[in-house]
Amino acid sequence: MWRKPAFLITPLLMVAAPAASQNLTPPSHIDALVAAFTGKAIGQPGGARQAVDPRLRLTACDQGATAEWYGSQEQSVKVSCPVPGGWRVFVPVMGSERSQPVISRGDLVQVRVSGAGFSMSTRAEALQTGAVGATISVRPSYGDVRKSLSAKVLEAGVVGIDVP
Structure with missing residues (x-):
């Protein structure tokens, strides 16, 4: 049986030891944050496509990591540490009805404008393609x-503007 020489393993342990002793944000924490943000588990439509790479080494985030949609089609979740010199990770999500475009550039759309005690609608031309919620x-x-x-896509052919 062949044995690896100890001198090859020792340097690897010396390199790995400092990383293990640092205070890090575990990738599983990012997975949990994305699942809570999207409301879907890893691998489900609307959830993360796959788990964050377990080899990822990110410093601990003292203020707590935040999650938000990234991109006009909401195809990724941006998880970031909001401190100076913090980090950010983009986690792709699986397609869902939310991420499929329902309005294309050039479409004639209905614009619903609503506020406290009133609502009205008019027609407009879409200048961008968008999915529900974009x-x-x-x-x-x-x-x-x-x-x-700027208007929020409500459904196919309909966008909305809320007036405070």
Whole structure:
């Protein structure tokens, strides 16, 4: 039986020891944060495509890591440590009905504007492609056609603007 010489293993242990002694954010913590944010487990539609690489070494985040959607199509979750010199990790999510575009650039869409005690609607042209929940730019079919508005995609062919 062949044995590995001790002099090859010792340097590896010396390199691994400092990393193990540091205060790190475990990748499983990032997995749990993404699952809580999306409401879906790893591998489910709408959840992370796969677990974060267990070899990832990130410093501990004293203020607590945050999660937010990344990209206009919400195909990734950005997990970050919001401190100076902090880190960020982008976790791809599996496609779901939420991430499939329901409005394409150039579509004529209904814009629903609502606020305290009122609601109205008008037509506009979509200037971007978007999935449900995404914010896209639209150009109203009235007034100054050079101006655009930001609106949230509510469903196929419908966007909304909430006025406080």
